[in-house]
Amino acid sequence: MRIAIAGAGAVGQSIARELLEGDHEVLLIERSVRSYQPNSIPGAEWMLADACELASLEEAGMQSCDVVIAATGDDKVNLVVSLLAKTEFAVRRVVARVNDPLNEWLFTEAWGVDVAVSTPRMLAAMVEEAVNVGDLVRLMTLRQGQANLVEVTLPQNTPLAGRRVRDLKLPSDAALVSILRGGRVIVPQADDPLEAGDELLFVASSNVEDEISAVIHGEA
Template sequence: MRFVIIGAGRVGLRTARVLRDEGHEVTIVERDEPTLRRARDQEFTTVEGDGSRETVLEEAGVTEADAVGALTGDLNVNFTACMIANHYDCRTVMRIDESYREGIYRKYADQVDEVIYPERLGAIGAKNALLGGTIRAIADIAPYLQVVELTITDAAPVNGYTISELHLPADATLLAFGKGEGHLEIPTEDLSIEDGDRLVVLADFDVLSQVRQLLVGESPTRAAANAGSGSSSAAELLDSEADSDSRPDRESESDTGGVN
């Protein structure tokens, strides 16, 4: 497949390397010459210019690309590039950085194929490493929805239940089930839930605490703290993370793509 990546900062360059390692053709667009030089040094096909300009994207091969990843630190550049790519029937992936609030997500999510927030994904990985063991966040589907994998423990109230007897909160849905270390699969009603089994659940942040208590056996206080509720609402926690992530750092300085 052919990909155009806009932005040669850390996010763009790492994404390009992964795609190339898998055998895909990748062209990188970057306006900042020193940043672009890093991509050239790694032998990528590059185009120097503003990624929000149609002529630059045409030079990069957008007319023949399967997908465009607008991965700069500038939301306006990313959105404009995706709108141009849509005109050429490319799949579009847009990075957002400024904040991870529902209003911003909804504003853009319907107009591109995928919205990503790299800092949030990195935070999920760090959280999993810190928590360890029985709970693993897989992805944020939207600002208030998360997919988590939970491992049943001896302390779980549902230990010994069958899938048909499992009643999750209204804003949580069971997606997959795995016996011990076995493969995840679509659950059937007669499967028993035992210590070491894994359940993948899609849940609203507001009910994550209840889900953790039910499937892992955490105390209400610990479940609330780990799920990001308790004294602060999920929305407040997301907003505070977004505010800290939006502060200038080395990456935002280098991920220019379309602006100096």
């Protein structure tokens, strides 16, 4: 895939390195001369330009990108980049970084954002996950489908211990996508047993999260 990243700061460069390891074609767009460091990631294509300018995106060949990642430290810039990528160049997938959680409500389809990634929210979710065993924790919002990635760790006294995945009576707008057990990542199959301490990852719409919680606690 060809992936454009707006913002070549520490976050943008880290993303670029990961994507290059996956054999993707990466373009880094940076407007600051100080952060424009092609030698730091020679495997990527670099462009010194303002990603908020339509002419710059045209020159970058944005229309040929499969994914655009707005990763600058300015939420206003990330919103403008997302909107231009989606509306002017019909980029299939737009991912935007949210720097201030108070701005998260803006990062929706209306601004061209398919997936909004809020670092403060994710860090808070990790803390909640560590201390609130048995509680449903929202890890990420997937804007395009108005769904969330949520996690719950089964407590030691879980009523689901020994039950099988097929026994989970989940609502129609929810799906169990992975089980984390120790150092293993398990793709759930119908006959897989559940154990105390399992971390269950679900993709679900917001309005069924309470139903998932009820299932986990044996109330449904």
